[in-house]
Amino acid sequence: MIFGKNIRFNPDAIPGTAHQKARDRSRTKARFKSRRSLPFRLLVIASLFLIASFSASFSASAQTETFRARLSPMPTTPQTVNEITGGGEVILTLIGNTLTIEGSFEEMSSTAIAAHVHNAPPARLGPVVHTLKITDAIAGEITAQLQLSDDQVAELKANNFYIQIHSMNNPSGELRGWVFLRSHFQ
Amino acid sequence: MMRFPDSLKNISIGLLMLVGLAACSAENSVDPTAQNVNAADTPNFAHQATAGADTFASNCAACHGANLEGTTSGPLLSGSSFLQRWGSQNPSLLLNNIQANMPPGGNESLRSKDYLDITAHILSVNGVDSVVAALTPTTDFTISDNVSRITAQRQRSEPESPKGLTVAGNVDNFVKFIPVTDAMLENPDPGDWPMIRRNYQAHSYSPLDQINTDNVGDLSLEWVWNMHEGDSEPSPLVYNGIVYLINPGNVIQALDGKTGELIWEHWTGPANRQDMRNIAIYDDKIIQATTDARLVALDARTGEQVWETVVADASKGFSNSSGPIVADGKVILGLAGCARYIPEDCYISAHNANTGELEWRFNTIAKADEPGGNTWGELENVFRAGGETWITGSYDPELKLTYWGTAQQKPWVPVSRHLTIFDVGLFTNSTVAVNTDTGELDWHFQHVPAEALDLDEVFERVLVNRGDEKLVFSLGKYGILWKNDRVSGKFLAHKETVFQNAFTNINAETGEVTYREDIQNAKLNEWTSSCPSSTGGKDWHSMTYHEPTGTMIAPLSQTCLENAAREVSLVQGGGGLAASRKFFEMPGTNGNLGKIGAYNVDTMEEIWSHQQRASFHTGTMSTAGNVVFVGDLDRRFKALDVTTGDVLWETRLGTSVQGHPVSFAIDGKQYIAVTSALGGTSPRTVPGVIATEIKYPRWGNAIYVFSLPD
Known part of the structure; x- marks a missing residue:
């Protein structure tokens, strides 16, 4: 992970990722999971290719855009810091109006019970606009393939989507992360 | 937890120490000794205190200590320090302040009864053991009048902290002391750092250039001096080769800047764990403000007290x-x-x-x-x-x-x-x-x-x-x-x-x-979500102005909060801060809490930024060698290139690097000094709940001095 990267003349870009062991473990797990779910990923890639080809027949201008959400604990306090835990990463691929979501999470305090895409600007709260599939465990994967409206595509590109995971101990939410263009983090 | 989340040290050194005029009416007052209570049937003070011990343990102890002894996250709530502030007040006022302000993360889980129990527990630990009647929201008796003799004796048996000059010495034995004039302060000698941020303009900039971008990688430790424990955000003061160092608890030391030799030490008091960011020098005096709002002048040569005022x-x-x-x-x-x-x-x-x-x-x-x-x-x-x-x-x-x-x-x-x-x-x-x-x-x-x-x-x-x-x-x-x-x-x-x-x-x-x-x-009680959080943006850590390049270089922080107002009655003696807060990572920062931002003062454009997971806990200090120094929570002390932000050198200290780096020169040799420290209010509290993976010792206040090899 990039640690302490410098940026020149580009104040809006946000560099690097964290360097801590916990996140390293998270990445290691994510890579391991990636190997275990290779058939699934191949299927997704094939689907994306087909979708892309299909979309291309209608719109030669359809492009692939990749977004990312870093999942981190919901607002916490010294009282709750050991009860709202975990982290994760979600990659979102947009082709036309089709949004493919793949992600992983780990080290939550209790079993995940739901995951949603919400609509609100960064650090604001907003309504659920889509429901995602999620592993019912304290660590696992998040997946979905969504058809977005044109308005929703605009909201996605305006950083007005966030992903939230709810758990048994924290039904109102345990992990959350706003969706930005992946290049924003590079 | 009753964590004091923000600038309470700055605002009041703990709202629980808040005092004022009680406005309880005579009708509501309770004589604690005049009631006959059947302890077996009716909740009384002892019952409340017992229940309050459990409630305190689960909600307050993490910050204030299991025995109310205080931690780096919250002030002590027991002993002479507590009674000094609260002894002349009444339980009603104490209760109101706890209820309005604690715990800062939210009080949804605490009932009014719980607050009464916690108040009784705090009073009980502090020796209020002659009270029978249960506390109510309007209980009005003088707290110190109800501290038993046994408790008072026990408190007297506590070892007394030193007072006054504890180490005698004379700066003149190291270097001839020359009184500091207005002209010297207006235009400090390049080798001196004679005030917080070095000059009247608050540039936190040293004109020394012996250490520069080419050789800063060779910096090595010259000497280190352990400081008193407690909250600490110090800015050392250096004049004519002597380092004057403010320690927690209102203790000042004079050290030989070349060797780290202690010359004198003075305990002005009160002896506590509270911090003071800076002291001043003028004429032949070191002038300090104290945590109990006094102003004291010491002889800069000997450390002996010259005058004091409230x-x-x-x-x-x-x-x-x-x-x-x-x-x-x-x-x-x-x-x-x-x-x-x-x-x-x-x-x-x-x-x-x-x-x-x-x-x-x-x-x-x-x-x-x-x-x-x-x-x-x-x-x-x-x-x-x-x-x-x-x-x-x-x-x-x-x-x-x-x-x-x-x-x-x-x-x-x-x-x-x-x-x-x-x-x-x-x-x-x-x-x-x-x-x-x-x-x-x-x-x-x-x-x-x-x-x-x-x-x-x-x-x-x-x-x-x-x-x-x-x-x-x-x-x-x-x-x-x-x-x-x-x-x-x-x-x-x-x-x-x-x-x-x-x-x-x-x-x-x-x-x-x-x-x-x-x-x-x-x-x-309505939650509002916004950025930045109450740790800033920017907090008490000073930014530096690098005049040669017209660049302002600031230590910044990236977190957000949810905030909910609490009710505060318009009652004399009341008041406080009155909000519940929760903290979270700033969206889009990839979890990087720390940021150093460099800004052109003419165009106001950002020239570069250096971002990392660990929050920064020192001011930034730049030099004519085009180097900017800064320290972080993760014990790293870093040197960055002023023009590019590239990290040129870093080392790791004993605990979190906190305070204000300074540079000085003795006999033509340039030194860089920085403190490691604990405390620091919300800039430490907030990373403590977001970047929980960053570990550092809960002790280790010290000053480290670096230089180039001879």
């Missing part, structure tokens, strides 16, 4: 966490602990440097019949609170103006203070330019009127000349770098240095800010 009444909650600046022969300092509803308000005061005698005061809270007095709605004077000046100001010797930032109104949210977003509350959250001769206000600029989220604009004012322009820069918790004309106060420009979503607009011509509608109209 700045404000500590028994009413007043305190200091930053020391003075000596300008135009006057000792000028601010005041903290102004959050309670008492007739006295906050002020900046000037004192004679030879005697300590008061010369003038400037009140930061406008009373009803004073200019600006109509900006507090219909609020009576006694309920106008806040406006602390908890960071040392700067000074323009030509204009004879001293520049200070002021903190926000208290309580934190308009609805809690019985005001609206239109009651801007002069002269809070402003820059004030005060005439050093008279103490009169020359101009003010209110950066964030009617502040609503605990985001002060109180920090250092950096004075910059660009051509004919005389400028003043400031950067508050909203993370906005402000540029004003320092002659007139006129707003000139601004730059958002971190993501903020509290304002929907900042007028480019006037600097006027417009709060989001939901923040404007926030109701009691």
